[in-house]
Amino acid sequence: MAKVFVITGPSGVGKGTLIRELRDRVPELELSVSATTRAPRPGEADGVDYHFLTPELFAARVGEGAFVEHAEYSGRRYGTLRAELDRRTSGGHPVVLEIEVQGARQVRSAMPEAVQIFIVPPSTDTLRQRLVGRGTDDDEQVAARLEVAVSELAAQDEFDYKVTNADLETAVAELVGIVRRESAASAPR
Ligand SMILES: Nc1ncnc2c1ncn2[C@@H]1O[C@H](COP(=O)(O)OP(=O)(O)OP(=O)(O)O)[C@@H](O)[C@H]1O
Ligand SMILES: Nc1nc2c(ncn2[C@@H]2O[C@H](COP(=O)(O)O)[C@@H](O)[C@H]2O)c(=O)[nH]1
Numbered sequence: 001m002a003k004v005f006v007i008t009g010p011s012g013v014g015k016g017t018l019i020r021e022l023r024d025r026v027p028e029l030e031l032s033v034s035a036t037t038r039a040p041r042p043g044e045a046d047g048v049d050y051h052f053l054t055p056e057l058f059a060a061r062v063g064e065g066a067f068v069e070h071a072e073y074s075g076r077r078y079g080t081l082r083a084e085l086d087r088r089t090s091g092g093h094p095v096v097l098e099i100e101v102q103g104a105r106q107v108r109s110a111m112p113e114a115v116q117i118f119i120v121p122p123s124t125d126t127l128r129q130r131l132v133g134r135g136t137d138d139d140e141q142v143a144a145r146l147e148v149a150v151s152e153l154a155a156q157d158e159f160d161y162k163v164t165n166a167d168l169e170t171a172v173a174e175l176v177g178i179v180r181r182e183s184a185a186s187a188p189r
Contacts, residue, residue, distance in 0.1 A: 001186070003095075007099075008119070009121075011074075018165060019096055025172065030088040031088075033047065033050060035053050035070075036050045037078075058077050069103040118158075126166075
C-alpha cells in the first residue's frame with residue numbers, strides 16, 4: 001500500500017515551498033493535485049497547481065461523493081478528489097497532500113494510517129511577512145488568512161509530527177527524514 005503523507009499548517013507557512021524541495025530530494029514522492037474554486041494566480045496551470053473548478057462543478061462533484069475531503073477556506077472551496085488520490089497511490093509510491101486543517105481532520109477519520117505533519121511558523125510576525133512577501137493576496141486576504149491561522153496553530157498538537165519552518169534547509173531535512181522513516185516502516189519485508 002502506498003504511504004500517504006498529509007502536510008498541513010497555516011497559509012504562508014511554506015508548505016508548497018517545502019513540498020517542492022522535498023520532492024526534489026525524494027523524487028518518487030507523488031503530489032496529489034487538489035481541486036479549488038479560487039481563480040488561478042499568475043503562472044498557475046490547471047491540472048498542475050490545482051484542478052480549477054467553477055463553484056457549480058465543485059458542488060456537483062461534492063454531491064457525487066467525488067471528494068476524500070473538502071473544506072471552505074477564506075470564501076473558496078478546496079478538496080482532494082478521490083480519483084486523483086487513487087491515481088497517485090496506484091503506482092505504490094508515497095503520495096503527499098497539501099491541505100488545510102479541516103481537510104486534514106477529515107483525512108484522519110477516513111485514512112487513520114496517513115501520516116499527518118503540521119508545519120509551524122517561527123512566529124506569527126514571520127507568517128505575516130511571508131504572506132505579504134509572496135504578493136499573491138491583498139491586505140484583506142492576508143488579514144483573513146492570519147485570522148484562520150490562529151485557530152489552525154491552536155490545533156498543532158493533534159498531528160503526528162510538527163516541523164518548524166524557520167531555516168528552509170533544516171525543515172526540508174526533517175521532512176525527508178520523516179518520509180524515509182515512515183516509508184521504510186510500512187514497506188513489506
Ligand atoms: N523557510 C523559509 N524562509 C523564508 N521564506 C520562506 C520559507 N519557506 C517559505 N518561504 C516563503 O514564504 C512564502 C509562502 O510560502 P508558500 O507559498 O510555500 O506557503 P504555503 O504554506 O504553501 O501557503 P498556502 O497554504 O497559501 O499555499 C513564499 O514567498 C516562500 O518563498
Ligand atoms: N482542505 C483542503 N485544503 C486545501 C487543499 N488544497 C489546498 N488547500 C489549502 O487551502 C489553503 C489556501 O490555499 P491557496 O492555494 O489559496 O493559498 C492552504 O492552506 C492550502 O494548503 C485541499 O485539497 N483540501
